[in-house]
Amino acid sequence: MNIRVNDRAVAAEFAGTALLVFFGVAAAAVAGPLIGPVGIALVFGLVLLALAYTLGPVSGAHLNPAVTFxxxxxxxxxxxxxxxxxxxxxxxxxAGAGVLYVLVRAIPGFTxxxxxxxxxxxxxxxVGIDGVGxxxxxxxxxxxxxxxxLGVTRRNAAPGVAGAAIGLTLSALVLVGLPLxxxxxxxxRSMGPALFAGGPALSQLWLFLAAPLAGGALAAGVDRLLHPVPRAAAVAGRDTVAVGSL
Structure with missing residues (x-):
């Protein structure tokens, strides 16, 4: 299915990303000591899964500049x-981090x-990983x-599985990436809380903007090798978002 990009689609990307950041960062920053790494990973993945099925028909539910890139x-x-x-x-x-910031200011002693x-x-x-790592x-x-x-939103992908596959993948990645x-x-997701945290969080933000974009570019290169896109098809899709079975 293709979605015509309009103001509703852009608004859906804004709202969906705000919700993902609010709940995901809340899980990590506020509930983390109570729910642990598995709980944090599940919150990120399940929220993305829900948003994928809710907003997918409207915007494709990218909710991530690296995915869009x-x-x-x-x-x-x-x-x-x-x-x-x-x-x-x-x-x-x-916006999502800002709403969470207002909320946590009401928690005594929260830093x-x-x-x-x-x-x-x-x-x-x-684990003390360095900048290169x-x-x-x-x-x-x-x-x-x-x-x-890219794989689960192709036209020939199995119907109805995209949201679940993407959400579960995010949960697995969060489990691996949290200690790193x-x-x-x-x-x-990185920009929102860093702007409110300031200090070292803000000074290190550049890496969390650049590295995911590099990862998105690598994924696109692999996808093009596996599934070459005819030039005519690419031109025809410039004003639409292919969302497969979301």
Missing amino acids: GLLLAGRIGLRTAVRYAVAQCAGGV VHGAFGSNGWGTRSA AFLAEAVLTMLLVLVV TGCGINPA
Whole structure:
């Protein structure tokens, strides 16, 4: 199925990303000590799964600039659509983190500065991973996520499975990525809390913007090797978003 990109689709990307960031970062920053890494991973994955089925028919439910970038490079969307979606997603990430920031200010003793579910490396990593390792981890984890999105939203994909596959993949990636970098793999998710946390979270943000985009580009390259896109088909799809069976 193809979706004509309009203001409703852009609004869906904004709202969906805001919800994903609000609940995911809340799980990591507020509920983490109670629910543990498995609980955090399930929150991220289940929220994305629900949003995929809810917003998929409206916008394709990218909810991640790296996913949008991968779809752009794979010839599945046009540049204008990609830019509009990425701006909406980043704004949504900031909005979701902003609402959560207001909420946590009501929690006595809760510390936001330098933390707030943000991503990091070095002393801000549970295992002390360095910058090079953090970049590699974020790029590889994002590559798998985007590759799954590209695969399960193809026209010939099994109907009805895309949302579940993407949500479960995100949960698995969060489980792996949490001890390494806090698992960003989404520039909008990383940007939101970092802007409110400030300090080292903000100074390290560049990596969590660049590495997921690199991962999205790698996924698009692999997808093009596996499924070459005829030029005519790519041109015809510039103003639509292919969402497969979402």
